[in-house]
Amino acid sequence: MTSVGPTVVAARADGRAALIGYLPAGFPTVEGSIALMQALVDGGVDVVEVGLPYSDPVIDGPTIQAAAETALAAGSRTTDVFHVVEATAARVPTLVMTYWNPVQRYGVERFAADLAAAGGAGLITPDLIPDEAGDWVTAADRHDLDKVFLVAPSSRSERLRLAAEHCRGFVYATAVMGVTGARDETSSAAPGLVRRLREVTDLPVGVGLGVSSGAQAAEVASYADAVIVGSALVRTVLDAAGLDEAVESVTKLTRELAGGARGELRGPAQS
Amino acid sequence: MTHPMPDATGHFGRFGGRFMPEALIAPLDELEDCWRTAMADDAFTGEFRRLLSEYGGLPSLLYDASRFSEVVGARVLLKREDLNHTGAHKIRNVLGQALLTQRMGKKRVIAETGAGQHGVAAATACAYFGLECVVYMGEVDTERQALNVARMKMLGAEVVPVASGSRTLKDAINEALRDWVANVDSTHYLLGTAAGAHPFPAMVRDFTRGIGDEARAQSLELLGRLPDGALACVGGGSNAIGLFAAFVDDPDVRLFGFEAGGDGFETGRHAATISAGEVGVLHGTRSFLLQDEDGQTVESHSISAGLDYPGVGPEHAWLADTGRASYRPITDAQAMDAMVVLAKTEGIIPAIESAHALAGAYDVATELGPDATLVVCLSGRGDKDMVTAATWFDLVDLSDVVEDVVEDAVGDLS
Numbered sequence: 113m114t115s116v117g118p119t120v121v122a123a124r125a126d127g128r129a130a131l132i133g134y135l136p137a138g139f140p141t142v143e144g145s146i147a148l149m150q151a152l153v154d155g156g157v158d159v160v161e162v163g164l165p166y167s168d169p170v171i172d173g174p175t176i177q178a179a180a181e182t183a184l185a186a187g188s189r190t191t192d193v194f195h196v197v198e199a200t201a202a203r204v205p206t207l208v209m210t211y212w213n214p215v216q217r218y219g220v221e222r223f224a225a226d227l228a229a230a231g232g233a234g235l236i237t238p239d240l241i242p243d244e245a246g247d248w249v250t251a252a253d254r255h256d257l258d259k260v261f262l263v264a265p266s267s268r269s270e271r272l273r274l275a276a277e278h279c280r281g282f283v284y285a286t287a288v289m290g291v292t293g294a295r296d297e298t299s300s301a302a303p304g305l306v307r308r309l310r311e312v313t314d315l316p317v318g319v320g321l322g323v324s325s326g327a328q329a330a331e332v333a334s335y336a337d338a339v340i341v342g343s344a345l346v347r348t349v350l351d352a353a354g355l356d357e358a359v360e361s362v363t364k365l366t367r368e369l370a371g372g373a374r375g376e377l378r379g380p381a382q383s
Numbered sequence: 384m385t386h387p388m389p390d391a392t393g394h395f396g397r398f399g400g401r402f403m404p405e406a407l408i409a410p411l412d413e414l415e416d417c418w419r420t421a422m423a424d425d426a427f428t429g430e431f432r433r434l435l436s437e438y439g440g441l442p443s444l445l446y447d448a449s450r451f452s453e454v455v456g457a458r459v460l461l462k463r464e465d466l467n468h469t470g471a472h473k474i475r476n477v478l479g480q481a482l483l484t485q486r487m488g489k490k491r492v493i494a495e496t497g498a499g500q501h502g503v504a505a506a507t508a509c510a511y512f513g514l515e516c517v518v519y520m521g522e523v524d525t526e527r528q529a530l531n532v533a534r535m536k537m538l539g540a541e542v543v544p545v546a547s548g549s550r551t552l553k554d555a556i557n558e559a560l561r562d563w564v565a566n567v568d569s570t571h572y573l574l575g576t577a578a579g580a581h582p583f584p585a586m587v588r589d590f591t592r593g594i595g596d597e598a599r600a601q602s603l604e605l606l607g608r609l610p611d612g613a614l615a616c617v618g619g620g621s622n623a624i625g626l627f628a629a630f631v632d633d634p635d636v637r638l639f640g641f642e643a644g645g646d647g648f649e650t651g652r653h654a655a656t657i658s659a660g661e662v663g664v665l666h667g668t669r670s671f672l673l674q675d676e677d678g679q680t681v682e683s684h685s686i687s688a689g690l691d692y693p694g695v696g697p698e699h700a701w702l703a704d705t706g707r708a709s710y711r712p713i714t715d716a717q718a719m720d721a722m723v724v725l726a727k728t729e730g731i732i733p734a735i736e737s738a739h740a741l742a743g744a745y746d747v748a749t750e751l752g753p754d755a756t757l758v759v760c761l762s763g764r765g766d767k768d769m770v771t772a773a774t775w776f777d778l779v780d781l782s783d784v785v786e787d788v789v790e791d792a793v794g795d796l797s
């Protein structure tokens with residue numbers, strides 16, 4: 113399978129950060145989410161991150177919660193995530209972001225096999241720490257999948273090391289102590305966290321939580337290898353009047369973010 | 384004898400552990416550290432004991448319920464946690480955790496609540512210690528349990544209605560976790576039951592295990608021997624594990640947990656997590672869980688708000704798995720009948736939660752015979768449940784009257 117690692121490294125070699133864009137599968141519908149994922153790629157993401165909607169998303173703020181509720185109410189199922197992955201994986205490396213219970217319920221080995229078969233690159237696991245990840249590590253290694261664990265400003269160096277040792281692809285640094293959601297200011301904790309990570313690993317580092325504009329993406333790109341954007345993209349979909357408008361505004365925001373990740377410092381897009 | 388579980392990483396066999404965002408691992412480590420050193424510190428345990436006795440009204444009585452025993456068909460000893468300050472076993476846990484909050488130098492406490500019992504207990508402890516208290520409560524529950532909202536406000540707590548998800552207890556826990564992750568430096572999350580990520584299940588057990596330790600000593604004094612069975616209701620599992628902990632190493636004492644069978648097991652509308660759930664991960668722990676085919680949490684149903692939770696503490700899952708304890712569903716109707724029987728035979732109105740354990744005693748008595756002695760945890764008093772009971776039994780149409788009174792009271796306080 114294609115690991116996202118080389119894509120992120122190549123972006124760095126290009127003198128820019130990679131852009132990773134998140135949207136949930138099945139939001140607002142399965143077909144709609146496929147169109148929106150394509151808009152992410154058209155707008156210039158290097159990696160697509162497909163969320164698996166879950167009933168109890170404890171690390172998500174109101175925006176992503178609302179999207180997950182919409183998707184579940186529309187009947188989104190675990191297997192839908194593989195269809196969505198299939199649709200983008202041919203164009204860019206595609207990761208799935210999921211809370212642990214849906215994977216455990218599906219069967220860890222079966223999930224890994226089906227994800228690999230769909231062309232997925234691996235998993236981002238926000239509520240699975242390496243300490244509990246034995247089954248997943250085994251399955252991921254068997255199916256040649258990326259394992260992206262998270263680190264936080266509260267993580268001490270031995271935990272940074274533990275996460276890095278278990279990651280493949282990149283290490284996901286959460287920029288703030290808090291839940292997902294667009295924030296006006298960029299994090300003051302993130303640069304320090306990335307610096308501490310660099311002391312323990314050579315893996316690329318992606319920074320997420322709170323990035324919503326091209327200017328913020330540019331700031332994160334100045335110290336991280338990948339910029340991860342979720343809530344701001346979900347927000348534009350929630351605010352759009354229909355799918356066509358959503359596709360358009362996701363493409364537009366993604367272009368702005370991609371510009372930021374390339375280091376083109378500019379403010380919010382002019383209308 | 385100390386309990387051998389969990390292991391060093393918080394696992395009870397294949398259950399327990401920490402399924403949490405990495406951001407919360409440091410605060411969980413800090414809490415575990417603080418709890419372990421506190422429990423080894425005589426000054427802390429002495430202060431905990433003093434508080435329980437002088438403020439909580441403990442130890443609670445072990446009461447020989449002879450008229451109720453006649454109905455049940457075996458000798459029933461009631462562990463009278465209903466007589467504790469705030470009217471339930473929960474005072475033990477909140478005082479323990481409030482002491483730890485102080486020890487960690489934190490000034491703010493957050494808690495979740497379903498019916499409001501744990502919220503009231505947490506607000507009580509925070510008032511006592513002068514801690515800021517924020518209670519997350521599902522919006523549906525703030526409407527159903529307006530009187531407890533008034534209690535919490537009177538005690539100085541802020542009550543935050545949670546409008547996400549199913550707007551009930553599980554969503555209140557989600558919201559409390561979201562608050563915690565953003566405020567860990569100042570804030571302790573005072574979880575209300577023996578569930579959640581390590582160290583909560585073991586820590587809450589250690590704070591509630593006085594139920595069993597006292598009952599064991601009281602049984603020896605009263606009977607000259609141990610009881611034949613120990614029975615408790617199981618929501619998240621704190622009163623049950625507090626009772627069971629003292630008897631786990633006594634192979635002759637059978638352990639029985641009673642889950643909320645709601646409308647009946649077969650209807651799917653229940654909260655019988657161990658009896659009907661499957662292994663899963665929720666709120667930081669691996670245990671049994673009510674979930675659908677895709678691992679999405681399914682809403683639970685029970686007439687008893689305190690048992691209305693789709694998960695259960697991991698130690699109970701382990702005790703069920705190993706066969707050391709048995710868990711059985713009790714329907715709403717069975718519990719409500721037992722509530723009345725206790726009221727009429729003993730002059731004690733139990734909480735509907737506790738009535739599940741009382742109802743469970745009937746079958747256990749049949750199995751163990753008339754010479755058996757059963758310790759049943761009367762985890763709380765039923766005052767809070769009078770509107771529910773009045774409606775269920777059609778005693779009077781109290782509900783409208785009470786709701787009006789409550790609305791006025793809440794209006795005045797907010």
Ligand SMILES: Cc1ncc(COP(=O)(O)O)c(C=O)c1O
Nearest residue numbers: 618619620621622689736762763
């Ligand atoms: C009186 C009483 N008993 C039992 C419970 C159930 O909790 P647990 O299973 O943690 O003992 C509650 C919860 O609110 C309660 O109020």
